Amino acid sequence: MRLSRYFLPVLKETPAEAQIASHRLMLRAGMIKQAAAGIYSWLPMGFKVLRKLENIVHEEQVRAGHIPMLMPTLQPADLWKESGRYDAYGPEMLRIRDRHDRDMLYGPTNEEMITDIFRAHVGSYKDLPLTLYHIQWKFRDEIRPRFGVMRGREFLMKDGYNFDVDHEHAMHAYNRHMVSYLRTYERMGLKAIPMRADSGPIGGDDTHEFLVLAETGESEVFYDSAITDLSLGNRDIDYDDWDQVALICNEWTKPYARTDETHDAGLFEKVPEDRRRTSRGIEVGQIFYFGTKYSEPMGATVNTKDGEKVPVHMGSHGIGVSRLVGAIIEANHDEAGIIWPEGVTPYHVGIVNLKQGDGEADRACEDLYAALTRAGFEPLYDDREERAGAKFATMDLIGLPWRITVGPRGLKAGVVELTSRRTGESEELAPDLVVDRLRGIYAGHL
Amino acid sequence: MRLSRYFLPVLKETPAEAQIASHRLMLRAGMIKQAAAGIYSWLPMGFKVLRKLENIVHEEQVRAGHIPMLMPTLQPADLWKESGRYDAYGPEMLRIRDRHDRDMLYGPTNEEMITDIFRAHVGSYKDLPLTLYHIQWKFRDEIRPRFGVMRGREFLMKDGYNFDVDHEHAMHAYNRHMVSYLRTYERMGLKAIPMRADSGPIGGDDTHEFLVLAETGESEVFYDSAITDLSLGNRDIDYDDWDQVALICNEWTKPYARTDETHDAGLFEKVPEDRRRTSRGIEVGQIFYFGTKYSEPMGATVNTKDGEKVPVHMGSHGIGVSRLVGAIIEANHDEAGIIWPEGVTPYHVGIVNLKQGDGEADRACEDLYAALTRAGFEPLYDDREERAGAKFATMDLIGLPWRITVGPRGLKAGVVELTSRRTGESEELAPDLVVDRLRGIYAGHL
Secondary structure: OEHHHOOOOOOOOOOOOOOOHHHHHHHHOOOEEEEEOOEEEEOHHHHHHHHHHHHHHHHHHHHOOOEEOEOOOEEEHHHHHHHOHHHHOOOOOEEEEOOOOOEEEEOOOOHHHHHHHHHHHOOEHHHOOEEEEEEEEEEOOOOOOEOHHHEOOEEEEEEEEEEEOOHHHHHHHHHHHHHHHHHHHHHOOOOEEEEEOOOHHHOOOEEEEEEEEOOOOOEEEEEEHHHHHOOOOOOOOOOOOHHHHHHHHHHHHOOOEEEOOOOOHHHHOOOOHHHEEEEEEEEEEEEEEEEOOOHHHHOOEEEOOOOOEEEOEEEEEEEEHHHHHHHHHHHOEEOOEEOOOOOOOOOOEEEEEOOOOOHHHHHHHHHHHHHHHHOOOOEEEEOOOOOHHHHHHHHHHHOOOEEEEEOHHHHHOOOEEEEEOOOOOEEEEOHHHHHHHHHHHOOOOO | OEHHHOOOOOOOOOOOOOOOHHHHHHHHOOOEEEEEOOEEEEOHHHHHHHHHHHHHHHHHHHHOOOEEOEOOOEEEHHHHHHHOHHHHOOOOOEEEEOOOOOEEEEOOOOHHHHHHHHHHHOOEHHHOOEEEEEEEEEEOOOOOOEOHHHEOOEEEEEEEEEEEOOHHHHHHHHHHHHHHHHHHHHHOOOOEEEEEOOOHHHOOOEEEEEEEEOOOOOEEEEEEHHHHHOOOOOOOOOOOOHHHHHHHHHHHHOOOEEEOOOOOHHHHOOOOHHHEEEEEEEEEEEEEEEEOOOHHHHOOEEEOOOOOEEEOEEEEEEEEHHHHHHHHHHHOEEOOEEOOOOOOOOOOEEEEEOOOOOHHHHHHHHHHHHHHHHOOOOEEEEOOOOOHHHHHHHHHHHOOOEEEEEOHHHHHOOOEEEEEOOOOOEEEEOHHHHHHHHHHHOOOOO
16 A cells, blocks of 8 residues: 555544553544544544454354354344343443334344244254354443443454254353454454353353453453463364363463452462562453353243253353453554554555655565565555655554655665564665565465 | 255245246345245345445445445335425335324335435535435335346345536536446356346436346337457456546446437437347446436535535436346346355355265364355355255255265275356366365455
């Protein structure tokens, strides 16, 4: 993309309403614009990141054997009356009446609707196990929306639902979700720690939240630092292998890690003192096992091998996709702006032309742009007639992890400069070595 | 995908509520399930097709230089009061009040919101031309929703908005949209004919609708059969080349083609009699030029080269993405089921194992499945223990364009059978020739 043809409305001033870094930086970097309290338009660069996260979530869910579908944003109230949650949910549910005076609502979650789909179509244990998920906009009418996309009202969520014949199978689905979530966050460059959680309004017996460490997190967290050393790396995971999946979950849930809601000071003291950490965290996902809580009242049953009719065991599992954009920025920024991890950056590399209009510099930039594009990269070329300082400031603000600086002086010496946004370190190299250098950097991310 | 692990709830009976083929077939093939009147869940196979269409639309819009973003589903009423449409829109607008008693609405379209974004960020002719678009769920509270996804209430639409400095530039944007739409429909295997249209409630000076010929279409259409012979094929289109783009538009708008709303019997009679056609059509898109209709009341202006402040010239351009799923089926089905065009089929090829459990047949199917997957195809393998007849009926119903039949008798002769869903014709070939044969068939679609 050439900046001269893009729509990247960066702001010079810091908007007064923004209290936390990610909100400030998303506004300043031209990623979002508020449409109403807690409701945002995603401007082109914001949308690009959001879409990347959505694709990563899809890929990892499909890899785990979960099946994508899509439920609508609006739901009939009747379903929620059946489960008993219509009255229980409170004012965060956006209630709507259509032109025929039918009660509707903007879905805050989809347990009822997916259970309705299941009971209409599935009747035998032979159709299990089954995990369906979707990525769809939800609405929660927060009384005080704030922190930008971190606590918005209209938000994009992945929610998945497993249907299993018994508790044992459902616990494998639970474990499968935990592992697929760990992979998802790792690809996004995040350390997200699973922490035993309270069940909250959805109800549940087993539940973990995934928290990203960040000063601005809404929860206080207590953990054994050993957990932050864990990594899935390139492990080959067979999601049908109950033991392998359970072992990974065990690895991640053995070190102490809890939020203030479930913190147990006595247990925490058993962690060696030099590994005890207290910090704050942002919740970016949650997994629940809730058994037959919805299948019983809603009549979602299957016939077992023995011809017995039993309610299915279910769980629901969510990833806050739009919120993740904010969480990634909270965990990856400095004074000058955002620092995107390689796995989620909207563009892989920025090209700064120090002397737009100079024949040689222009040509070198065009050549690099073409070569990078051919190699499968998405470069962002700042081809505007601007001072070098302004171009650098924009690149630092929008946070592409790598920048190539091209100027007449360097070209005379046969080099361009490659700079890491994270470390600030630069190296000079011949223009025709840039593609290979970036291929190495982005291995596994293209 | 293995059918034993998929969620494809096909129905044996034809649902009584479905009046047209696409609605019937989408229900029977397990693509959708009604959640409320005019509101549907997209079950896995339906979602897969929807997502394919969405991706094609994205690719062709980006190719035309249009920039993707995403606006929210809910909008503040204030914006619509500014343009004067809040009261004018009528009961099809779903009006919502939030917990703070603020008037909101579920967006039926986005002229106001995009104009608000534009005026907040753009002030100079230097930032033009600019075309922004998004693909987002919309809501129109139809009094009598019917025909499944063809006239639903919650529907997925691509809507794009061009901002130009004057009428001449805006007309190039109009033409660019026409050509990008022609390419989009062609990739989907559709003949969509641009027809001069009435402007309707959005208002506009120049406007064309795109209609797919189908008996169940809501509009009567009159056209010169010469237009159905036109094809873009592999033409190399430079969307910055005003003349090339205008010439293509000229080619497609010269033959007579109008809906009953703008039909001119006198003009129609000048078409040679043997080329005069009357039929019915389904609207799958529309392009509008409406000048300064929104930019003037909402103050969306730019400074020109001469320092003059002028309201921008705009147009809006829509493709009914969810409706297209229905339209494609209306134009591509027979008594037995759907017949997907190669460009949009949810799976490229079905594999039918005539004797599940037979060692050799199972192995041949697994080998084919693996080879096809490695080659970049998505096969759907019917690995259930079902009669051959039931497997064929399912394949015919869901409409994958190609089917491979694998059975012990054929394998003994060293062959499997490849069958075209469209023609019903079969050919026998050695299993290891299947991948190459399908590569030829799907050239340009993978």
